[in-house]
Amino acid sequence: MTKGKPIISILEEGMREGMQIESADIPVEAKIRLLDALSATGLKRIHVGALVSPKWTPQMAKVDEVIEGFTPVDGVEYTVVVLNQKGAERRAGFGDKLTLPDPTLGRSRIHLCDVFVRRNINITQQAEIDALQNAVATAQEKGVTHAEISINAAWGSNWLGEFSEDERMRLLQMQHDAWTAVGIPVTRIHIGDPMSWNTPSAMRSMMRRVLATWPDVRDFHLHLHDARGSAMLSAYVAMQELDERHTLQVDTAIGGMGGCPYCGNGRATRMIPTEDFVHLLQSEGIESGVDLRKLIEAGALAEEVVGHELWSKVTAAGPRPTGADVYAMDMPFVETFEEAQHFRRGPSVYEGALSPWREPVQSPGRDEYEARLAAEKESTS
Template structure:
């Protein structure tokens, strides 16, 4: 489809997804999942995070998981680190991890309660760190900078300052970069509590690119607590154009969530397989193997012991061309029988065709 931005999918199931699942999932299962994920055609995979096991016990074995990684050429493996110690640990695994050199960025959460619960610091602490970041960037000769807000669309804890707050906070950050003579080229919007709505993200992104026309890179981390992440992603893509690059964080199966946000496993994200199916139907060649993603989602369900949230792993991709269903397909009723799109008509236990033959 013409007019769309360049799209990059960053797969977060092994970090964002696993951090909300049982800490008892075996290292062997995680390694097997990670290596299977590497063979799906996804090009950016977050393998986990270097977080203190006291706060995120699901990541306690991240070093062993990386040791079991079988890297695939052309895949960039990343890990999230939230402090200097975490970054030091990540550096010891580089390669296979890639330590991306991003533009210096200012960031702040709009929910003070959330940032206290999640990072054990305040919104004021985040803002207080800005001058040092700008100073280091100027001293290093940075030629571009980023701005960003977390809890960009709302808060479960009643402390959201309103729809205009995101742009106001971004403006405060941009002013510091302007004073340092460093142009703003990227923006990051994250939604840890799943408040994103299509009409709001459309308005926000259009205001952002109008106010800062030099911005050509947008990263979105959208959660799905209210079922609007994929719709909002589509609207975001239409609010941008070919001048932009957009990075979309998703998880296979749509699992994920922060334990400090109030919704637990109900938070979720847009399912990677659902996004890939949408993009492919829009004419975007993602290079991702949808069948492999579906197989991964089924294996993921076995590992976590519950159904995942995504839809394409249940009903399959749109059955176009060679995927069209056989006209001999019997009545399909159960979730198990719906898997005939991959497993064949043999999964239908009592084949019934009550209609008249044509």
């Protein structure tokens, strides 16, 4: 039996996760330009920032101006991070532009790392556990009809090392029990990895166990960081374990930027580059609804906005060229990153480069390729 593919949904994190670790001096106007470019790509969910205190996150000091200034596109959900009641009130004021949380969905979350949660949001793991019953009761009073359970720092921590699958399961089970005890079905599971401890083998094992334990849960959400280069691999492995009954939301960021100052890896924390992930989905035959060309333009703009090299491979080299986009046979030597941008900027970028061929390169293989292209074009016109 061939398994079908899960539905993959992308949450673009560049404006939030990325910008929070980039310079606080990036002008609002540049941020709006990037956000509008991202909106035009076909991405359906975009995190636009965090409504937090500017004291420790000066990068978000003018997030209100960004929200006021950008132009929303129909069909795109724009969301923000809020950490407390004050943030929720600020968010409510932007109800015309932002998608507010689904009031029928309850949420609970526990961190596996007591050190990280203290460093990051100044509470303890025990306080999260102690608050669980109350939070569920309050949600029930508000009439939620289903719930998401979440573990954060799930795979391990830069302060406490690796966590076991049993510990992940224990803290998920604790939440699952709390919701089901009051008759609210758990429909979603979120796993966060702020410190990049994901590994493909731990992901495979965990997904299998979760699917076996709670077969009714169909919606998954992964927030994986990439400080050790395995985030796309782990997301891929998760995709492989799921099937057509499931949805998987993967958080990615334009150019792969991301990180929080609390995790100990700073800008080196990174995320899966959205461009590379969309390109991967294409190669796996999974529809993302995203226009890769526009996404790459947004990736190039992101580098301009942050003022340094970012880490998408596809934006640096271009996608695998197909159809009429295959390269010119007599393209000269291409060596630098600038020259490699010919795929979007045209031949001017390599003008004057060395070219070792005495005669123009010809090939019957290319003749056949072009004849096939022409025939395809004719048959569809």
